[in-house]
Amino acid sequence: MLRRPQRASKLHQRVMNTNSLTQAPWHQTTVEPLEYHRKFLKENCRPDGRELGEFRTTTLNIGSITTADGSALVKLGNTTIICGIKGELAAPPADAPDKGYIVPNVDLPPLCSSRFRPGPPGEQAQAASQFIADVIENSEMLQREDLCIEKGKLSWVLYCDIICLDYDGNILDACIIALLASMKNVQLPEVHVNEQTGLAEVNMKKKRHLNIVKHPVAASFAVFDNSILIVDPTSDEENLSTGFITVVIDEEEKLCTVHKPGGTPLSNEKLQDCINRAITRNKEVCKLLNKVMKSMKAK
Amino acid sequence: MVCLPLDAGAHKFRHMADRRLREFGCEQNLLSRPDGSASFVQGDTTVVVGIYGPAEVKVSKESYDRATLEVILKPKVGLPGVAERSREQFIRETCEAALLTALHPRTSIVLILQVIHDDGSLLSCCLNSACMAAMDAGLNMRCLFCGVTCAIDLDGNIILDPTAKQEKESRAVLTFAIDSVERQVMMSSTKGAFTTAEFHQSIAICQKAAESIFQFYRDSVGRRYSKS
Amino acid sequence: MSSTKERVGCVVLPGDVLTCGSELPEGKRDKLICGPGLRRDVDDVVVCKSGILRHKEPNLYWVDSQQTRYVPAKGEGVIGIVTAKSGDVFKVDIGGSELATLSYLAFEGATKRNRPNVQVGDLVYSQLIIANKDMEPELVCIDSCGRANGMGVFGAGGLLFKVSLGLVRKLLLPQSEVIQDLDSMFPFEMVVGMNGRIWVKSRSTQQTLIVANLLESCEHMTTAQRRDVLRRLSQNCL
Structure with a gap:
């Protein structure tokens, strides 16, 4: 039952509206989820109390996996993604003998949500892996030449395993943040190729960080009812949305990817709104990342 | 390609002549088994599509309120990999927005695309052929869509409908699906980095190019029905 | 307007x-x-x-529009193939996305004791009484007065083949030119279902095949081409 809100300050009013709306009978959320969400959108807010342009709280934990060369755990509200990077030695590709490889892989196990079944990776996981690979290549966050140890003979291969532990919508954003944070955390040992034996000698004592030149950050939006754009959708909002768009932008305001896999058509103004919001998001995430890296160094 | 001389004052000229689509052609109803089929040719890039539907669906995949759309993209050589899955997702989501799937609940619509030859702009050729096949099968659609690709080369010039060679030499390749009702962007797939201004400029160029593709759809359907 | x-x-x-x-x-x-x-x-x-x-x-x-796939619509007469008998209903394949049901009581003169003689694999010409997107389609072989009116099991001998829905609509027009042209050739029996299925039977197998091929090909021919083909055929065969 909707109670008429009394006159109060805007924030108090919004909180009161949310409270009265969340007291909707339980069957309304399951039988008519669209109507339930529409009631909130009319008041310009969402069931969890966020505004239309507000991201969920992002928490970041770096270096939790000691067996990996670099790792990061990201929580975006309830969505939890963990990324582990392992460096291995291999011969460089024949068509680019002075470059190394970066192999990302996104895994959506049945653990994170009931919609995924055990077995080979489904379409969503494969499309997400392709998306991450494209972002790494488009943004040039890392020069592949840096991964080469000796031209034509030996180079590093970085296997990035991104696993979702809890699926509550918007995994693409969280995956990019996790990848970026773990890349900054990676420490690769020095490797020399012994000329006489031709074998690689790894010096585990001397380690150095990777040279990350760009910091791409993703911002995802869902389109509701063909017109309303909401930022950082949860799993329920994703299921009800009519379209989806992800914008990846780096700190120089260069667009790395505009990923819109079909769905409702968007006008140019709405696309520009998304880009603007992505720019502010980039600044927020870079600030968070710097704070965490500083606190790691302080240890 | 018209090459204009560079001024001594270090201005860059834009190549005006590269704002043209390559020659395109299409054939409908070329396969006898599927409910609808089409082949679309853009320059040298050729894609053949067969569509089945609305047909029976497995109980595990059925949806109570709409048709289940499945897209299978077969590359010219080798087994389908992660890149094909990503393209299948783009094509599937675009078709779902254009087809009226709510009119056929608990059925399946299957689109099978076979790449015959890839000479650049593959995703837009797939989208165009998928749209023609859906029209050929007589499926109910909310609007038509067409795919347009453009590439931004190292000098900042925008090339429309690039060949494979032009795609390799450019720093960014953008593919858009434009809808026929309001000429807005339905799908966007990008490769490489670019500025916001270049993004909006590419969209404007692709929207203009979409006009000629929609006119081509109208002409080819007109030709088909004039025979009967 | x-x-x-x-x-x-x-x-x-x-x-x-x-x-x-x-x-x-x-x-x-x-x-x-x-x-x-x-x-x-x-x-x-x-x-x-x-x-x-x-x-x-x-x-x-x-x-x-031209289409090959049939989507069931109420009131249309279709040719179905009986695929299963389960309890009191027959499951009939009409070419849509779901199998249609045909109750055994929906035949002329059928009662609980007097069951109709329908086997799996039989061809049935019936009318769709329920056909919408939300429900399984249902067929009946009687009209509202309880009479068969041409509907029921048929098809001993003959050939069943599939054509596009546009051709079927052309054939079912009141003054169909195609039927008038074919009439002049040799006698044959024909059942046309709105689901794109046609059954023909003539005196010999060869004549049946000729009629079937003609019908399949006249979709893409203009009137002049069709009359030309018929004229050449009648000169050769008869």
């Missing part, structure tokens, strides 16, 4: 808007009946299939 009348006979594509509800003043709005291929979107009539726009007085509009 005038703009819609102008487009009759022209090719229309999905997404084309036929009338704009806001253009006409309140008093002048007429009723417009949307046939297949058209749908209502708030105040506008929007095309959803590609084809030619047709009109029938006073206010019926529809889109004539």
Whole structure:
């Protein structure tokens, strides 16, 4: 039952509206989820109390996996993604003998949500892996030449395993943040190729960080009812949305990817709104990342 | 390609002549088994599509309120990999927005695309052929869509409908699906980095190019029905 | 309405808007009946299939499109193949996305004791009594008075083949030119189902095959070409 809100300050009013709306009978959320969400959108807010342009709280934990060369755990509200990077030695590709490889892989196990079944990776996981690979290549966050140890003979291969532990919508954003944070955390040992034996000698004592030149950050939006754009959708909002768009932008305001896999058509103004919001998001995430890296160094 | 001389004052000229689509052609109803089929040719890039539907669906995949759309993209050589899955997702989501799937609940619509030859702009050729096949099968659609690709080369010039060679030499390749009702962007797939201004400029160029593709759809359907 | 009348006979594509509800003043709005291929979107009539726009007085509009896949619609007479007998119903394949059901009591003179003689694999000409997107289609072999009226099991001998839905509609026109032309050749029996299935039977196998091939190919021929083929055939065969 909707109670008429009394006159109060805007924030108090919004909180009161949310409270009265969340007291909707339980069957309304399951039988008519669209109507339930529409009631909130009319008041310009969402069931969890966020505004239309507000991201969920992002928490970041770096270096939790000691067996990996670099790792990061990201929580975006309830969505939890963990990324582990392992460096291995291999011969460089024949068509680019002075470059190394970066192999990302996104895994959506049945653990994170009931919609995924055990077995080979489904379409969503494969499309997400392709998306991450494209972002790494488009943004040039890392020069592949840096991964080469000796031209034509030996180079590093970085296997990035991104696993979702809890699926509550918007995994693409969280995956990019996790990848970026773990890349900054990676420490690769020095490797020399012994000329006489031709074998690689790894010096585990001397380690150095990777040279990350760009910091791409993703911002995802869902389109509701063909017109309303909401930022950082949860799993329920994703299921009800009519379209989806992800914008990846780096700190120089260069667009790395505009990923819109079909769905409702968007006008140019709405696309520009998304880009603007992505720019502010980039600044927020870079600030968070710097704070965490500083606190790691302080240890 | 018209090459204009560079001024001594270090201005860059834009190549005006590269704002043209390559020659395109299409054939409908070329396969006898599927409910609808089409082949679309853009320059040298050729894609053949067969569509089945609305047909029976497995109980595990059925949806109570709409048709289940499945897209299978077969590359010219080798087994389908992660890149094909990503393209299948783009094509599937675009078709779902254009087809009226709510009119056929608990059925399946299957689109099978076979790449015959890839000479650049593959995703837009797939989208165009998928749209023609859906029209050929007589499926109910909310609007038509067409795919347009453009590439931004190292000098900042925008090339429309690039060949494979032009795609390799450019720093960014953008593919858009434009809808026929309001000429807005339905799908966007990008490769490489670019500025916001270049993004909006590419969209404007692709929207203009979409006009000629929609006119081509109208002409080819007109030709088909004039025979009967 | 005038703009819609102008487009009759022209090719229309999905997404084309036929009338704009806001253009006409309140008093002048007429009723417009949307046939297949058209749908209502708030105040506008929007095309959803590609084809030619047709009109029938006073206010019926529809889109004539070529299609192979059958979508069940109420009231159409279809040829079905019996695939299973389960309890009191027969499961019949009519070429749609689901199997249709045909109750054993829906035949002329059928009672609980007097069951109709229908086996798995038989051809049945019946009418769709329930056919919408939400329910399983249902067939009956009797009309509203309880008489068979040409419906029921048929098909001893003969050949069943599939054509496009456009050809079937052409054949079922009251003064179909194709049927008139074929009449002059040799006698044959024909059953035409709206689901794109045609059954023919003639005196010998060769004649049956000739009729079947003719019907399949006359979809893509103009009237002149068809008459030409028939003339050559009659000179060769008879």
